[in-house]
Amino acid sequence: MASPKIHPTAIVEDGTNLADGVIVGPFSIVGADVTLGEGVELKSHVVVTGRTTVGARTRIFPFASIGHQPQDLKYKGEPSTLTIGSDCLIREGVTLNPGTEGGGIQTTIGNNCAFLANSHVGHDCRVGNNVIFSNNVMLAGHCEIGDFVIIGGGAAVIQFARVGAHAFIGGMSGLEQDLIPYGMALGNRAYLSGLNIVGLQRRGFSRNEIHDLRRAYRLLFAQEGTLLERVEDVAEEFKDHPTVMEIIAFIRAGGKRSMCTPKNGADS
Structure with missing residues (x-):
């Protein structure tokens, strides 16, 4: 792997840790406490600062702002961090903020993620x-987003919300509650419109797994009883079904948190 390549117009502060194959494009700025992994590319006009680590082969496009002071008025300069995984795509105008003392002092982003233009x-x-994250997605502080989640353009997620793995949030939606794994939320304010069947099919879930999820979904969001009562019934009936039990575990972990639910009973 080649040595780092830094454009003459770029500024790389002393102390920066650049792995082999890093490319720092024109007019980019890299702060002293930044670590860029092998093959990371900053296209041009990119700013990466703070205690930020960027994983191997991640590509960052112009005017992205990575690792600047979080947008929290309670932030007092504590040494918080931002960690970004490998093979991510970070497009134009994206903003990724580090953590705060009140929230665990770190923001973490996994591997193979795509943040399209102006998402946050x-x-x-x-x-x-x-x-x-499609264009203009707004993710407020303290949120938890599971693997393989897709968020449509212009959608907003309220602070502290949890979104389960393989869920889908439609464009222009406003999510104010937790969204179950495999769920699909639409609208402003968002409601649970069913399961993310297309996503499950694309990712190779079997017909039987999808059938079990649909049956469990109808039982969980039926009209009878409370959600907590239905959770216990479904947990007993589907105790040997890992995908269904993932939803059960998600709901239980939320305690008394509000869940995103269907408008009128369970949809298909």
Whole structure:
């Protein structure tokens, strides 16, 4: 692997840790506490600062702002961090903020994620692997986003919200509650419109797995009883079904947190 390549117009502060194959493009700025992994490329006009680590082969496009002070008025300069995984795509104008003392002091982003133009990840968020943020997605602070989540253009997620793995949030939606794994949320304010069947099929889930999920979904969001009562019934019936039990574990872990639910009973 070749030595780092730094354009003459770029500024790389003393102390920066650049691995082999890093490319720092024109008019980019890299701060002293930044670590760029093998093959990372900053296209041009990129700023990476703070205690930020960027994983191997991640590509960052012009005017992205990575690792600057979080947008939290309580932030007092504590040594918080931002960690970005490998093979991520960070397009134009994206903003990714580090953590704060009140939220665990770190923001983490997994591998193989795509953040399209002008999307935002707030302080203290935890974003899984293979996540896609479409253009102008707004993720507030302290959110948890599971693996393979897709968020449509212009959608907004409220602070502290949890979004389960393989879920889908439609464009222009406003999510104010937790969204179950494999769920699909639409609208402003968002409601649970069913399961992310297309996503499950694309990722190779079997017909039987999808059938079990659909049956469990209808039982969980039926009209009878409370959600907590239905959770216990479904947990007993589907105790040997890992995908269904993932939803059960997600709901249980939320305690008394509000869940995103269907408008009128369970949809298909």
